[in-house]
Every structure is written in C-alpha cells, then in structure tokens.
Amino acid sequence: MNSNLPIGIFDSGVGGLTVYRALHEQLPDEKFIYLGDTARVPYGTKSLATVERYAVENARFLAAHGVKLLVVACNTMSALALPTIRTSVAVPVVGVIEPGAQAAARASKEQHLGVIATEATVQSGAYRRAIKEVAPQAEVLERACPLFVALTEEGWAETDVARTVATEYLKDLRGRVDTLVLGCTHYPILRRVIQETIGADVRLIDSGAATACAVEELLERENLRRRSFDTHTGQLLKERARARRLCDDLDHFYVTDAAERFARVAERFLGSAPSRLEAVEVWGQDELQSTS
Amino acid sequence: MNSNLPIGIFDSGVGGLTVYRALHEQLPDEKFIYLGDTARVPYGTKSLATVERYAVENARFLAAHGVKLLVVACNTMSALALPTIRTSVAVPVVGVIEPGAQAAARASKEQHLGVIATEATVQSGAYRRAIKEVAPQAEVLERACPLFVALTEEGWAETDVARTVATEYLKDLRGRVDTLVLGCTHYPILRRVIQETIGADVRLIDSGAATACAVEELLERENLRRRSFDTHTGQLLKERARARRLCDDLDHFYVTDAAERFARVAERFLGSAPSRLEAVEVWGQDELQSTS
Numbered sequence: 001m002n003s004n005l006p007i008g009i010f011d012s013g014v015g016g017l018t019v020y021r022a023l024h025e026q027l028p029d030e031k032f033i034y035l036g037d038t039a040r041v042p043y044g045t046k047s048l049a050t051v052e053r054y055a056v057e058n059a060r061f062l063a064a065h066g067v068k069l070l071v072v073a074c075n076t077m078s079a080l081a082l083p084t085i086r087t088s089v090a091v092p093v094v095g096v097i098e099p100g101a102q103a104a105a106r107a108s109k110e111q112h113l114g115v116i117a118t119e120a121t122v123q124s125g126a127y128r129r130a131i132k133e134v135a136p137q138a139e140v141l142e143r144a145c146p147l148f149v150a151l152t153e154e155g156w157a158e159t160d161v162a163r164t165v166a167t168e169y170l171k172d173l174r175g176r177v178d179t180l181v182l183g184c185t186h187y188p189i190l191r192r193v194i195q196e197t198i199g200a201d202v203r204l205i206d207s208g209a210a211t212a213c214a215v216e217e218l219l220e221r222e223n224l225r226r227r228s229f230d231t232h233t234g235q236l237l238k239e240r241a242r243a244r245r246l247c248d249d250l251d252h253f254y255v256t257d258a259a260e261r262f263a264r265v266a267e268r269f270l271g272s273a274p275s276r277l278e279a280v281e282v283w284g285q286d287e288l289q290s291t292s
Numbered sequence: 293m294n295s296n297l298p299i300g301i302f303d304s305g306v307g308g309l310t311v312y313r314a315l316h317e318q319l320p321d322e323k324f325i326y327l328g329d330t331a332r333v334p335y336g337t338k339s340l341a342t343v344e345r346y347a348v349e350n351a352r353f354l355a356a357h358g359v360k361l362l363v364v365a366c367n368t369m370s371a372l373a374l375p376t377i378r379t380s381v382a383v384p385v386v387g388v389i390e391p392g393a394q395a396a397a398r399a400s401k402e403q404h405l406g407v408i409a410t411e412a413t414v415q416s417g418a419y420r421r422a423i424k425e426v427a428p429q430a431e432v433l434e435r436a437c438p439l440f441v442a443l444t445e446e447g448w449a450e451t452d453v454a455r456t457v458a459t460e461y462l463k464d465l466r467g468r469v470d471t472l473v474l475g476c477t478h479y480p481i482l483r484r485v486i487q488e489t490i491g492a493d494v495r496l497i498d499s500g501a502a503t504a505c506a507v508e509e510l511l512e513r514e515n516l517r518r519r520s521f522d523t524h525t526g527q528l529l530k531e532r533a534r535a536r537r538l539c540d541d542l543d544h545f546y547v548t549d550a551a552e553r554f555a556r557v558a559e560r561f562l563g564s565a566p567s568r569l570e571a572v573e574v575w576g577q578d579e580l581q582s583t584s
Contacts, residue, residue: 039332
C-alpha cells in the first residue's frame with residue numbers, strides 16, 4: 001500500500017465535514033478525498049437494506065479512486081453497514097461508532113452515558129452495544145434528535161430556535177448522564193447549545209474527533225502515514241512547505257448532487273468552501289473492482 | 293380510458309398524504325394509488341436534473357400500474373419537472389403549483405401574495421410565474437422554510453418549537469401579504485401555527501385542496517369520474533355502499549423505503565395508517581412503457 005495515497009472519507013451529505021475537519025487537524029500531512037451522497041441524503045430515516053446498498057456504492061467509488069484507508073464519517077452508515085462495507089473494499093475501513101463509544105466509556109466517571117443521534121442510529125442500538133463491549137456495567141440512554149440536522153444546515157446553530165429544540169430533546173437526559181456522545185456528524189456544530197442545555201459538567205464526546213485519533217493509531221500501526229519529507233532528497237514535500245488550510249486544493253470533494261448547496265453549507269460548517277468540488281454519480285458501480 | 297381506474301398520486305415521501313386527504317374528501321367515489329419515494333426523500337434540496345429523473349421514475353411506476361390520471365402531489369416535482377413528467381406518460385398529469393397559484397390570486401384582495409415552500413421550489417420561481425400569469429400586477433414574496441418539514445414529521449406541529457420557528461420564518465412576510473400559499477405538502481399540518489403567526493386576517497391557501505378541485509374539473513371535462521352505480525344493474529357499487537374511510541383497503545400505498553416509518557407518520561398526518569402498504573423499487577423502469 002502506498003502511504004502517499006489520500007484518505008477517503010464518505011458521508012450521506014455535508015455532515016461528515018466535521019469529521020474531515022477533525023482528521024485534518026489531527027493529521028495535517030495527509031490528503032483527503034471526501035464524498036457526500038447529497039442526492040440521497042438523509043440516510044437517518046432509511047431502512048437497513050437501503051443504507052447498506054448506498055454505503056457500498058459510496059465505498060466502492062472512493063476505493064476506485066485509490067485511497068489507502070476509508071473513513072465512514074456517517075454515524076448511520078457506521079451503525080448499520082460497517083461489516084458490509086468492509087467486505088466490499090480491500091482497504092482498511094474505520095467507522096465513527098466504536099471510537100466514539102470507547103472515548104465516551106473512558107471519559108465517563110459514573111458510567112451514566114447518553115447518546116444523541118439520528119432515528120436509524122438510535123434504533124440500531126450500535127452505540128449501546130459498542131459502549132457495553134468496553135463498559136458492561138454502563139447505563140446508556142439514547143435519544144433521536146432529527147431536527148438538529150435541519151437546524152445546523154439552516155445556519156441556526158446559535159439561535160433561540162436551537163435552544164428551544166435542544167431543551168425539548170435533552171429534557172429526559174438532563175441530570176441523568178455525566179457523558180453525552182454527539183452521535184451524528186452534524187451535532188458538533190450545535191456543541192455550544194447542547195453543552196448549555198445538558199449542563200456544563202457533562203462531558204461531550206465528538207465521535208468525529210475520537211475517530212481522527214483512531215485513524216492516526218491505525219496509520220502508525222500499519223506504517224501508512226504520509227511522509228512529509230522526500231526520502232531521496234530530504235526536502236520538505238512542496239505542499240508541506242506552506243501551511244495547510246481546510247478545503248485547500250490538496251483535498252478533493254465529490255458530491256452526488258447540488259454542489260452549490262454543499263459549498264454553501266460547507267462554508268457555514270468550516271469557514272471556507274472546497275476549492276476542488278465535483279458532482280459525480282456513484283450508483284451502478286457494481287461492475288467496478290475495489291482497488292487496493 | 294376506463295373511468296373506473298384509480299387516480300395515481302405521487303410524492304417524494306409522506307407529505308403528499310395531505311393532497312391524498314384533500315382528493316379523498318373532494319372525490320369520495322374515486323380509488324387512489326399513492327407512491328411515496330421515501331428512499332430518496334427529500335427532493336427539496338436536490339438539483340433540477342435529479343428531481344426530473346426521480347419524478348419520471350415515479351410517474352412511470354404508477355402509469356405502469358394502470359391509472360387514469362396522475363397527480364404530482366409534491367410541490368418540488370411540480371415546480372421543476374412537470375413538463376418532463378407530461379412527456380413521459382400517456383395519461384393526464386396535474387401538478388399542485390398552478391391550482392395553488394390560481395386559487396391564491398383569486399383569494400387575494402390587494403394582490404399582495406406570499407409563498408412558503410422548500411428551497412428548490414422557491415428557487416425555481418414556479419409559484420411566482422404561475423401567479424403572475426393570472427395576476428400580472430401581483431406582488432409575490434417567497435420564503436423557504438426547510439425546518440417545517442422536520443417539525444411536522446416529528447409530531448411537533450402544535451408546540452412552542454413550531455411557534456418559534458414559524459415566527460422566525462414568517463417575520464418578513466407578516467403585515468406585507470393578505471394571502472399566503474402553503475407551497476409544500478407538509479405545511480397544512482402546521483396550518484394553525486402558521487395562521488396564528490402570520491395573522492388571522494391573512495388567507496391561507498392549501499395547494500393540495502386547490503388541486504383536488506382542479507382534478508374534479510378535469511375528470512368532469514374528460515368524462516372520467518368513477519361511476520358510483522353499476523350501469524347494468526343500477527346498484528350502488530359494493531364499496532360505495534359503505535362509508536369510505538381514509539386509508540381503507542380500496543386505496544393502495546407504495547413506498548420505496550422504510551414502510552414502518554411511513555405508516556407511523558401517516559397515522560400522525562391522517563389519523564389512520566394505510567391498510568394496504570407495500571415497499572417497492574421504482575428505479576430502472578426505463579424499459580417499461582407507460583400505459584394509457
């Protein structure tokens with residue numbers, strides 16, 4: 001495996017950009033290819049079979065572009081389709097559930113954990129299972145918060161509307177958890193309002209940030225970190241010589257629809273829009289072989 | 293054309309059920325087939341090309357099942373894809389935009405009209421054009437209200453959250469319109485909160501209800517109304533003899549995904565869940581011919 005290949009990240013839409021940001025901060029030497037399946041977003045209200053089918057199409061699209069590792073940034077896909085994705089491509093695949101669950105179990109003092117996520121993720125019970133695996137005694141309360149996604153995409157993260165919605169969603173968790181997993185990629189955008197609402201003493205766990213740490217460990221273990229120096233000349237790689245920015249032209253973004261809207265929301269989420277953004281089709285890739 | 297064939301209704305998801313309800317009330321003798329493309333909902337944030345492709349697949353699916361007329365219950369599809377749908381099937385096709393626009397123009401005394409809808413519908417300018425066609429002097433203010441959909445599906449239509457969101461969305465329309473078009477099939481579920489927020493003196497126009505009237509006129513004109521009596525025996529048709537209920541077994545519902553969730557939201561919207569509900573695939577129908 002060529003360690004200079006980019007890392008592939010895919011999501012049902014724009015939410016995975018918070019995972020891209022976390023990876024970018026943790027691994028500034030790496031290049032990234034991001035795929036947002038904006039033609040078929042959201043996955044959080046879809047069935048298992050449909051999520052699996054779409055997830056495999058996304059994974060194969062990125063694998064065919066040559067990546068050394070795939071990050072399933074979407075919680076719903078990680079919860080429902082990780083085993084299926086792993087059998088469909090030849091590169092290592094990292095989801096967001098296990099890193100998030102493990103970070104939460106480590107952070108929780110009293111093992112009273114909360115998880116907020118999409119309907120599909122909550123129904124799957126994936127976070128509960130992953131937490132129980134490392135902390136069998138833990139109590140886990142889960143709550144689906146479907147309006148949070150629309151709120152963040154509307155740019156209403158810091159409004160009274162967001163506070164009212166958060167108060168409603170979190171009322172049964174407040175006072176009953178010491179740690180809360182943000183189990184949907186959109187939720188870190190609402191971090192401030194969620195923290196205010198659930199209480200300042202509750203630890204918030206961003207699954208995306210936990211995943212970035214897991215990816216770093218895996219790259220180290222597999223000797224797959226991108227080299228910052230040219231081993232022949234000892235020179236800094238050209239792009240390393242300048243400071244990396246989010247969304248600069250080393251990172252390539254693909255969407256399956258509505259690129260303009262993606263760029264607009266990306267700007268809202270990251271402070272800058274992708275300089276390389278393309279609309280593509282990912283369906284009907286069944287004949288393609290995954291690359292390794 | 294056999295006037296005893298059912299009327300086909302299609303929507304991107306569950307919202308079109310408000311149009312089904314309006315048609316059912318207006319035309320209690322008719323049978324209906326409803327298709328909700330729940331695997332690919334929402335359309336309101338998708339591009340023109342994608343909405344057209346999905347709309348044609350939906351239309352052909354219903355046409356192949358034998359219908360005498362197609363109602364495009366989805367505002368986004370009606371706004372973006374009506375001409376394309378019309379060329380793809382051999383039966384008459386009625387959208388929700390023109391009936392809604394015409395009813396609004398007739399209702400407005402001062403020709404100060406507002407339209408609330410999805411992002412895609414607002415961007416298309418379809419309501420504005422359709423209103424200007426019948427009332428060239430009219431002033432039209434438009435506002436996309438994406439959170440309204442999530443609010444209704446969450447069952448929060450009559451909550452403080454809904455009131456807060458409506459206040460934010462409608463603040464630039466309040467006092468400036470005498471008539472407001474509910475240009476998204478979900479919005480009639482929020483009718484009470486919208487009316488309170490925009491003011492009791494503003495006329496609300498439900499495009500679905502206006503469309504039911506347009507369908508009735510078309511059926512009369514084309515002599516396509518379903519006969520309530522058997523012309524040979526003079527007897528009432530068997531199913532006519534009992535009172536028709538919403539969602540009874542004369543009406544058939546198809547969804548492309550997550551039938552269970554559809555049934556749950558249908559119950560919230562209509563007060564009863566469909567007795568005949570099936571999950572189907574509508575894509576890859578290109579080889580099918582439309583029926584007439």
